[in-house]
Amino acid sequence: xxxxxxxxxxxxxxxxxxxxxxxxxxxxxxxxxxxxxxxxxxxxxxxxxxxxxxxxxxxxxxxxxxxxxxxxxxxxxxxxxxxxxxxxxxxxxxxxxxxxxxxxxxxxxxxxxxxxxxxxxxxxxxxxxxxxxxxxxxxxxxxxxxxxxxxx
Amino acid sequence: xxxxxxxxxxxxxxxxxxxxxxxxxxxxxxxxxxxxxxxxxxxxxxxxxxxxxxxxxxxxxxxxxxxxxxxxxxxxxxxxxxxxxxxxxxxxxxxxxxxxxxxxxxxxxxxxxxxxxxxxxxxxxxxxxxxxxxxxxxxxxxxxxxxxxxxxxxxxxxxxxxxxxxxxxxxxxxxxxxxxxxxxxxxxxxxxxxxxxxxxxxxxxxxxxxxxxxxxxxxxxxxxxxxxxxxxxxxxxxxxxxxxxxxxxxxxxxxxxxxxxxxxxxxxxxxxxxxxxxxxxxxxxxxxxxxxxxxxxxxxxxxxxxxxxxxxxxxxxx
Numbered sequence: 029x030x031x032x033x034x035x036x037x038x039x040x041x042x043x044x045x046x047x048x049x050x051x052x053x054x055x056x057x058x059x060x061x062x063x064x065x066x067x068x069x070x071x072x073x074x075x076x077x078x079x080x081x082x083x084x085x086x087x088x089x090x091x092x093x094x095x096x097x098x099x100x101x102x103x104x105x106x107x108x109x110x111x112x113x114x115x116x117x118x119x120x121x122x123x124x125x126x127x128x129x130x131x132x133x134x135x136x137x138x139x140x141x142x143x144x145x146x147x148x149x150x151x152x153x154x155x156x157x158x159x160x161x162x163x164x165x166x167x168x169x170x171x172x173x174x175x176x177x178x179x180x
Numbered sequence: 181x182x183x184x185x186x187x188x189x190x191x192x193x194x195x196x197x198x199x200x201x202x203x204x205x206x207x208x209x210x211x212x213x214x215x216x217x218x219x220x221x222x223x224x225x226x227x228x229x230x231x232x233x234x235x236x237x238x239x240x241x242x243x244x245x246x247x248x249x250x251x252x253x254x255x256x257x258x259x260x261x262x263x264x265x266x267x268x269x270x271x272x273x274x275x276x277x278x279x280x281x282x283x284x285x286x287x288x289x290x291x292x293x294x295x296x297x298x299x300x301x302x303x304x305x306x307x308x309x310x311x312x313x314x315x316x317x318x319x320x321x322x323x324x325x326x327x328x329x330x331x332x333x334x335x336x337x338x339x340x341x342x343x344x345x346x347x348x349x350x351x352x353x354x355x356x357x358x359x360x361x362x363x364x365x366x367x368x369x370x371x372x373x374x375x376x377x378x379x380x381x382x383x384x385x386x387x388x389x390x391x392x393x394x395x396x397x398x399x400x401x402x403x404x405x406x407x408x409x410x411x412x413x414x415x416x417x418x419x420x421x422x423x424x425x426x427x428x429x430x431x432x433x434x435x436x437x438x439x440x441x442x443x444x445x446x447x448x449x450x451x452x453x454x455x456x457x458x459x460x461x462x463x464x465x466x467x468x469x470x471x472x473x474x475x476x477x478x479x480x481x482x483x484x485x486x487x488x489x490x491x492x493x494x495x496x497x498x
Contacts, residue, residue: 031206031427035445036489036491037495038491038494038495039492039493039495040238040242040493040494040495040496042242042244042490043393044248046246046248047245047246047247047248048247048248048249048250049182049249049250049274049275050250050409052247052274052390053250053275053276053278056278057278057279057325057326057355058496060278060279060355061327061354061355061381062328063451063452064355064357064381064382064384064420064422064451064452065355065381065382065420065489066376066381066382066418066419066420067420067448067451071443079303080381083232085403098339106245107365110274116239120375122390125448126446126448127453128443128447128448128450128451129451129453129454130440130452130453130455130483130486130494131452131453131454131455132454132455132456132476132479132480132488133455134456134457134458134459134476135454135457135459135460136459136474137460137461137468138200138203138460139217139219139229139231139460139467139468140200140219140233140459141196141197141198141211141231142195142196142197142208142219142233142475143195143197143205143208143263143264143458144195144196144210144225145195146263146264147263147272147274147275148274148275148451149273149275150275150276150277150279151277151278151279151281152269152279152281152316153266153280153281153282153283154280154281154282154314154317155281156306156310156314157270158268158317159256159257159267159268160184160252160256160267160269160277160280160321160322161267161268161269161320162264162267162269162273162458165264166267167265167461168198168461169461169462170200170202170203171199171200171201171464171467172288172463173461173462173463173464175435176203176264177267
């Protein structure tokens with residue numbers, strides 16, 4: 029909001045319930061597409077046609093490896109500041125246009141490479157020869173600069 | 181067997197990694213020491229090694245959100261040699277594609293000391309038919325519901341970039357972003373407009389700091405005025421911008437707060453900041469030391485210290 033202070037919208041609560049990974053991935057994709065796109069666009073689904081295909085959601089009752097996350101995806105927006113009454117209309121209007129995200133991704137290299145993390149990677153490079161390769165694996169080189177996947 | 185409750189608060193110490201010298205697959209352990217958590221591994225041929233992976237608060241054990249595996253439906257590769265030698269993706273992968281990157285050129289108009297992608301003029305750019313086949317493959321492998329990032333090299337060196345964007349939109353991709361250093365966006369006033377008209381949703385703008393000292397150190401060139409002009413041109417054509425700093429210890433980690441403030445001053449055109457701590461690809465005469473790394477909690481601490489935004493508001497990936 030106009031005075032420039034920030035009001036956080038997210039909070040990490042460890043120990044919350046197990047999420048469905050497919051739902052989580054869809055939320056991430058949709059949030060990124062909305063938040064990182066041009067501002068002042070009406071929230072109209074027609075402007076972001078999305079083909080989800082006929083994906084089957086697999087529920088898994090198997091053991092889940094709790095791999096630590098090495099990224100964060102929070103958000104904050106410009107608020108009305110302390111001491112001022114929050115005008116709900118203003119709040120909702122600013123939420124649409126002035127939501128601001130702060131995020132981080134720690135890439136892996138051959139020294140800090142953790143293959144449990146690799147299996148959870150969702151940013152993939154399309155190899156010119158075909159196949160979607162996890163970003164860090166595509167860029168990975170040994171100490172002499174020789175690539176695991178990228179062809180130079 | 182872990183229970184649902186346990187895997188939100190703990191993770192196994194054991195994992196696997198590769199030898200930096202021979203790429204042999206090695207057993208690895210996450211070991212908590214006074215200085216932080218280290219990834220410890222030993223190659224039978226090249227000896228023991230360890231690398232810092234987590235320094236300070238929040239505790240690594242709390243930095244997880246329990247989730248069920250959500251691997252891709254379609255696997256282009258079978259499990260043969262084991263992770264990470266079957267990428268393509270294989271059935272062992274636990275996450276579907278959220279963002280697919282297309283490297284549409286190897287050329288670049290800025291030659292940086294810090295770069296993921298090799299850049300060179302020797303390799304010809306893939307033609308539009310090839311790129312159409314790439315989009316098609318992504319659509320087939322993912323069902324189409326993923327975001328696209330056009331990368332390189334520097335994708336804006338291609339004069340047919342608008343056609344490449346328009347092609348992706350026509351093929352049904354809902355979100356297309358261009359990863360750029362901003363040079364051409366700054367230099368050609370109407371370039372942002374042409375990309376917008378083609379359907380571009382977002383500019384992923386390399387933005388390492390708020391003054392030329394940082395740009396000189398990381399990119400060998402004064403770029404602050406150029407970055408600001410690029411953002412102004414995006415504003416004129418209503419293109420969303422995400423600032424993407426590569427964080428390097430001692431070079432720009434003191435500007436985390438300044439970068440956030442710069443972003444907020446340019447909100448709503450600037451949609452957010454996406455930090456990428458430096459990682460080490462390519463040839464190195466000696467292994468990067470622990471002082472050469474900024475771990476995730478250090479970014480969070482830097483944000484808290486330099487902006488006052490509380491660490492508790494940041495969440496691990498879903």
